[in-house]
Amino acid sequence: MTCRYELHNLLKEERLSGASLLTFANKQDIQGALSPDEIAKVLNLEAMDNSRHWRIVGCSAYTGDGLLEGFDWLVQDVAS
Known part of the structure; x- marks a missing residue:
């Protein structure tokens, strides 16, 4: 899969x-x-x-569900 390959290559960059990786899984309302x-x-x-901190958060840009959860995780991860 091209996306997986590109993501793993990007994350190998020194x-x-x-760096923390937050991925929003949008359209969870569909x-x-x-x-x-x-x-x-x-x-x-x-x-x-x-050593890599990552999280995938389900969200809906339409309803706003999950967006605050994702950003809260990112802020806490960066602060720690």
Whole structure:
């Protein structure tokens, strides 16, 4: 999968070492949308080393659900 390949190559960049990765899984209000767990599997995020902090948050840009949760996680992760 091209997206997975490009993401893993990008995250190997030395200048991004230690950077947090927040992914919003948009359109969760639409039936058939991939769940955050399914997206993590497709992107093979479990294969990343444990030094990388990442999270996929289900959201809906239409309703706003999940957006604050994602940004809260990012702020807390960067602060720690």
